[in-house]
Amino acid sequence: MGVHADFNANDKIVTLRISGVFDFQMHREFRDAYTRDAGQRPRYTVDLRGTTYIDSSALGMLLLLREHVGGDRAKIRIINAPQEIRQILMIANFHRLFDIA
Amino acid sequence: MHAMSQADTQPVVHENARLKILVVDDEPTNRLILESMLRREGYAVASAQDGRQAIEDFVADPPDMILLDVMMPVMDGYETVKAVKALAADRFVPVIFLTALTDDDSLTRCLSAGGDDFLTKPYNADILRAKIRAFARTLNLYSELQEKRRELALHNERVRTDYELSENVLTSIVGKNSFESDNIQYFSSPKAISNGDIVLVGMTPDGRQQILLGDFTGHGLSAALGALPVSDIFSAMSAKGYGIRDIGLEINRKLHERLPANLFMAACLVELDLNANRTVVINCGMPDIVVKPAGSAAAVRLASANLPLGIESDESMDLNVHSMSVQTGTRLLLCTDGILEGRDSVGAMFGPARIDQLLQANRRPERLFREICDAYQTHTQTGEQHDDATLVEIHCDEALRPKLIMSKSSGAAAGRSEWTLSLRLDAPLLRRFSPIPMLIETLATIDADHSRRVTLFTILSELYNNALDHGVLCLDSTVKDGPEGFSRYYSHRAQALATLQEGYIEITLSRCSTDGDTTLRIGVRSGTPRICRDPHPNVGPRALATHGRGLHLVRSLCNSLEILDNGRIVEAVYVA
Numbered sequence: 001m002g003v004h005a006d007f008n009a010n011d012k013i014v015t016l017r018i019s020g021v022f023d024f025q026m027h028r029e030f031r032d033a034y035t036r037d038a039g040q041r042p043r044y045t046v047d048l049r050g051t052t053y054i055d056s057s058a059l060g061m062l063l064l065l066r067e068h069v070g071g072d073r074a075k076i077r078i079i080n081a082p083q084e085i086r087q088i089l090m091i092a093n094f095h096r097l098f099d100i101a
Numbered sequence: 102m103h104a105m106s107q108a109d110t111q112p113v114v115h116e117n118a119r120l121k122i123l124v125v126d127d128e129p130t131n132r133l134i135l136e137s138m139l140r141r142e143g144y145a146v147a148s149a150q151d152g153r154q155a156i157e158d159f160v161a162d163p164p165d166m167i168l169l170d171v172m173m174p175v176m177d178g179y180e181t182v183k184a185v186k187a188l189a190a191d192r193f194v195p196v197i198f199l200t201a202l203t204d205d206d207s208l209t210r211c212l213s214a215g216g217d218d219f220l221t222k223p224y225n226a227d228i229l230r231a232k233i234r235a236f237a238r239t240l241n242l243y244s245e246l247q248e249k250r251r252e253l254a255l256h257n258e259r260v261r262t263d264y265e266l267s268e269n270v271l272t273s274i275v276g277k278n279s280f281e282s283d284n285i286q287y288f289s290s291p292k293a294i295s296n297g298d299i300v301l302v303g304m305t306p307d308g309r310q311q312i313l314l315g316d317f318t319g320h321g322l323s324a325a326l327g328a329l330p331v332s333d334i335f336s337a338m339s340a341k342g343y344g345i346r347d348i349g350l351e352i353n354r355k356l357h358e359r360l361p362a363n364l365f366m367a368a369c370l371v372e373l374d375l376n377a378n379r380t381v382v383i384n385c386g387m388p389d390i391v392v393k394p395a396g397s398a399a400a401v402r403l404a405s406a407n408l409p410l411g412i413e414s415d416e417s418m419d420l421n422v423h424s425m426s427v428q429t430g431t432r433l434l435l436c437t438d439g440i441l442e443g444r445d446s447v448g449a450m451f452g453p454a455r456i457d458q459l460l461q462a463n464r465r466p467e468r469l470f471r472e473i474c475d476a477y478q479t480h481t482q483t484g485e486q487h488d489d490a491t492l493v494e495i496h497c498d499e500a501l502r503p504k505l506i507m508s509k510s511s512g513a514a515a516g517r518s519e520w521t522l523s524l525r526l527d528a529p530l531l532r533r534f535s536p537i538p539m540l541i542e543t544l545a546t547i548d549a550d551h552s553r554r555v556t557l558f559t560i561l562s563e564l565y566n567n568a569l570d571h572g573v574l575c576l577d578s579t580v581k582d583g584p585e586g587f588s589r590y591y592s593h594r595a596q597a598l599a600t601l602q603e604g605y606i607e608i609t610l611s612r613c614s615t616d617g618d619t620t621l622r623i624g625v626r627s628g629t630p631r632i633c634r635d636p637h638p639n640v641g642p643r644a645l646a647t648h649g650r651g652l653h654l655v656r657s658l659c660n661s662l663e664i665l666d667n668g669r670i671v672e673a674v675y676v677a
Contacts, residue, residue: 053558056651082554091657
């Protein structure tokens with residue numbers, strides 16, 4: 001349960017793995033995870049394989065991540081989203097802001 | 102507008118340049134002398150030998166001026182001038198008689214027949230030249246005048262069209278909005294509506310009646326421009342169950358944003374909640390609102406305590422409201438200042454004292470409205486009619502009391518309910534845990550349908566959190582902006598929740614089938630004895646941009662989402 005961050009130094013990509021319920025209770029953990037290696041200016045991937053449920057504050061946190069990386073210039077990938085979660089992200093038009101695999 | 106023929110147009114001429122002069126004389130020598138003189142002056146010349154030829158020439162190639170002999174065969178000068186002047190119609194064609202007759206009678210006859218001047222033969226060429234030049238100047242003046250007249254006619258036409266358009270718009274707004282309400286009567290002077298008085302009536306889903314009486318500065322088109330957004334905002338918000346104060350603030354915001362500074366609307370806003378025996382009254386720059394209770398109790402006057410709508414910017418704007426309890430039988434009287442200022446033949450105003458008198462004298466309350474209207478009409482019929490005078494009476498009628506609190510949900514009719522689950526959490530439970538995961542598991546068990554659990558979680562948790570944050574904890578969402586804000590908001594929330602003493606949330610889930618479709622109805626109600634200033638700030642379009650994302654998402658996920666009673670009641674319908 002929680003956020004697990006993996007930094008690949010070769011590609012300079014940070015992968016944030018979310019498992020369990022992605023809601024506001026995770027916000028501190030999530031923020032710590034993406035600010036930790038920020039000095040290296042990595043790219044970010046959010047892996048939702050283990051995510052069971054999301055609520056709207058999760059969307060808010062993703063947007064904060066995006067802002068942190070530079071807003072419109074950010075290229076953040078969201079991968080392995082379970083079917084329904086993927087649908088919810090699409091309905092929220094997040095495919096316009098994130099690269100949803 | 103009719104097409105203007107060549108003969109009608111008065112050309113603009115400079116003093117000598119190319120004026121066309123027609124010389125009419127039966128003596129060839131006379132014609133020759135005049136022609137050469139005129140050509141030397143720079144005029145264009147034509148000549149005719151008698152009246153009849155003159156008329157033919159006049160029609161074929163209209164001259165600007167005519168030099169006319171009196172004694173001619175076939176048609177003499179007098180007849181000719183009459184004919185020519187008739188043909189010229191609105192155009193000014195100066196006719197100068199050249200006559201050998203010197204007696205006063207003949208000369209006078211020249212002018213009476215229609216001639217503009219005369220010269221006796223043998224004439225002085227210098228004087229003739231001078232007279233022609235003088236007439237040329239007059240011709241210029243005439244053509245300028247004609248041009249101005251044409252512009253004015255065009256302009257008037259345009260103004261009239263605009264006015265008709267605005268009249269149409271305004272009458273359709275008022276007509277559409279009002280009067281299937283039996284408890285409301287209104288009287289308007291003939292030009293009141295097209296001059297910017299509007300009356301709007303709405304009923305919220307939970308049975309509150311809302312009335313707006315507005316008086317725009319400006320008339321006609323400018324009033325119509327203001328009335329359109331006001332009417333749309335009023336209908337939309339009323340249908341969604343907003344309070345009358347929120348409606349007033351939104352109208353103020355729109356008018357302030359969209360219309361120029363000198364355009365605004367004085368207004369009376371009234372909300373009648375017969376279920377709670379309460380009325381909310383807001384007076385923005387209008388005459389006193391009179392509240393007359395049933396029976397012999399004295400009337401109360403509620404004076405204006407706000408600026409008219411559209412003046413103050415949103416940040417500094419607040420509305421002072423009168424909130425009072427009312428019993429059935431109470432009558433409220435609203436009017437625009439045209440009523441008070443209506444004058445009689447000596448200029449005396451109708452005035453508020455007269456209304457007081459009528460209130461005192463009234464014996465049968467149901468006749469009060471009629472009595473005031475009659476008195477007003479009698480008073481003003483001899484004097485100058487004030488253009489916009491409107492009077493509205495709202496009667497707190499027992500029949501208005503709603504039977505149901507939650508009416509109207511989409512597809513509400515013949516649904517067979519398969520099961521209903523209702524859960525009420527008071528403060529102690531709200532402090533301890535969120536019921537959503539448990540509800541989702543329960544749903545999975547009852548429904549044996551696991552397919553949309555994730556989506557349902559998102560929907561339920563959003564509605565629950567909204568109700569908790571705004572309906573019970575009374576938190577301010579705007580704090581959520583930015584990464585710091587986000588953390589701060591949630592620690593604030595945790596604190597508020599840990600110390601929560603009062604409030605409740607009620608969740609109702611119900612599986613219905615209608616015509617083979619099964620739907621899940623979700624209802625979330627919240628309440629707290631505390632005054633939450635803005636119980637549901639996420640609902641307006643403004644909020645969507647910053648932090649209203651959640652409800653927007655829920656709206657997209659559900660088949661319908663209704664927010665009633667200012668956010669205290671939310672109903673969603675979900676079809677998998």
